[in-house]
Amino acid sequence: MKHTRTPILKSLAAFALLAAAGGASAADPLVLQKIMKDLGRNMQVITDGISREDWELVEKTAPLIADHPQPPFGEKARILGFAGASVGKFKAHDRETHDQALAVGRAAGTGDGPGVILAFQKLQTSCYNCHSEFRKPFVAHFYGKKDAVQ
Helix, strand or coil, X not given: CHHHHHHHHHHHHHHHHHHHHHCCCCCCCCHHHHHHHHHHXXXXXXXXXXXXXCHHHHXXXXXXXXXXXXXXXXXXXXXXXXXXXXXXXXXXXXXXXXXXXXXXXXXXXXXXXXXXXXXHHHHHHHHHHHHHXXXXXXXXXXXXXXXXXX
């Protein structure tokens, strides 16, 4: 009897893994949505810090963008599956955002206002580049919305 149960258990485990990776409905918000909202709030904090020349605040906030949380494994697999052949571009945008956020923090750490502003402009551009390439199709795919901003 042991031989008949093992294939069944393996099949159930494989089914559970597939369901976890792709089982969320289009209406369920992804964890990535919260991550992106937190990144937006941190960008606003940096903008506020720049406007008040609060380099300590900017330096403290930049790593929250550079080293933002990652979605859970199953969700990440779904996202990378969605990116398909463009996964390299998707990951490159994330690396660029990481690197530019670190540059913002380094410039703020030395009190280099113009350097912070230049690095922040590059950070904003890296965010924009990713959003302009992936946001609309992402939202349409995962939420069934054509023109919504998430």
